[in-house]
Amino acid sequence: MNELATKFNVPQAPSRMKGSPPDRWSQIGWAAALGVALLLPVLLTTRYQMTLASNLGMYVLLAVGLNFIYGYAGQMAFCHAAFWGIGAYASAIFATKFAMNFWVGMAAAAVVTLLVALALGAATLRLKFYYFGLATMGAGEIIHTVIVNWENVTGGVGGITRIPPPTLFGHALSGEKEFYYFWLAFALIGIFVAHRIEKSRFGRSLIAIREGESSAEAMGVPAFSRKLLALCLSAIYASVAGSIFASQTAFISPESFTTHTTITFVLMVIVGGRGSLPGITVGAIVLSLLPELLRGLKQYYMLLYGIAIVVLIIVWPNGLGGALSKLSKQVRSIAKGGAQP
């Protein structure tokens, strides 16, 4: 059967047997990445580098979260920074005004963000493509305006100050190194959960919706409720990232949570390759470091950042993830000894 399939080039269902080649390659990749990530604080020499690294996990978490609605389900959601902001503001308010424990506040903030996402999704997810994109962009702008103007709750443009740090078994986190590992833990859980969802029936139904909503519905996928669930997952990831962000920086203000920020997150997913977890992880890390790497070019750096994005999209239309899987296919075929034509 297998021989026949290879002979006639029939695509086969992925083998679930342990240690089949594709699994092994990606396992080696993830293990290597995890090793580097765990050792990174030892390898970094200056405090500046450590400060940069301490936030990487946040961007990975945000990009992996956005990937649910944008990457798997293929819906252009342009309000990720607003979800991030709601999570940050809600937990900051719970912590400063109600002296709530960090973890309880984080969960409560996630519930608030989830409710907003449910309402927004229920109203807009029947719209397609640009229309959903524009509606969510409008929602993001409205949320931002509310944060700026609802002064007695959000502190207006001044923001909220003196947000307490997260506590872990009675120990209050402090310093870049501790936050680095804290973010790393969350990013790993986030990637693992996303990976399990990607391989699940629900994840496959999202990808089916992305590839063709009408055909997915014809196959019995309830597209609307699946998309709603994907949007909620994105919102929860963003909210958790927001809660930790608020308590790490101890200060938040509305200017962090604009459409401009959303676009940065969207670019991470696009440059990483929609739907590819390894690509998006790399994309989030590269794009959050790129402005810092180019900073030596002074006022030209953001100009080059914009140009770099255009060039990346032209060169790798499927993102880093597409380029990675192409590369790993070549490596695999060389490893097998088959000459690549």
Added chain:
Amino acid sequence: MLELALRGLITGGVYALLAVSLILIWNASGVVNFAQGEWLMFGAFIGAWLVSKLHINVVLALLLTALLVGALGYLLEVTTYHPLRGQPHKSQVIATIGVSVALENLAMVIWGVYPISMPPLFGKEPIHFLGATLLPQEIGISVVTILLLGVLGLVMTRTMFGKQVRAVSNDEQAAQLLGLPVNRILRLTFAASGVIAGIAGFLVAPLYFATTTMGASLLLKTFAAVVVGGFGSIPGALVGGFSLGLIEIFATNYISSAYKDAYAFIILMAVLIVRPGGIFGERVGDKV
């Protein structure tokens, strides 16, 4: 009341111009161009710079601005849209976001971080008209807006170029089969769109300061105007632009000025939820 209405129409005229230029590209290529706002911003900066720093005659400055921003439009097609033809629209749209980031920062490199202002055009003496008080430049802006929209309407309906643009928008492959130079028409459409956005920027410059971030915020509101009017329809873009200007001015005056920037988006969401086709929308089937 009348003064508010006139102010609303003047603001709305800017939205209308930007909306029309956005729809030109959308119709021809299927791309929502996120760099459109930055073209307007370049129009404002080039205009303010030519008039206040180089002291060039206003009419000449307007023409030069239109030409330079038109060149930006042409360049976008050549450098970004053309290499991505055949790719999904999502990639093309994201690429224009990259261009908009680049242009915003190019403006910062050229003109610095401080806003530039344009001196009031045609003097400062206010004109009284039916109980409303307007500055001469505000009247000038409305005249130019109306003239430009009229010329655009004539070009689109009465000239060969307009017919070709409409043919390419309608069905690119059929237009190609009929021997139309599709590439050239696309390039010229992008350039024409740049010209309109550049003129809109020139007109905005005396009203607000020219800042590097003005493009993004105006473009977001223009999206609202385009959706209200019905995506893809040029008359719709006009109606949407003008009505958005009116609503914004009246709501700011009578409801609350703190939420000035939110009205456009509340309307945007309301229209999308209630009537996604907008006022003049045609292809509702694509949207719902």
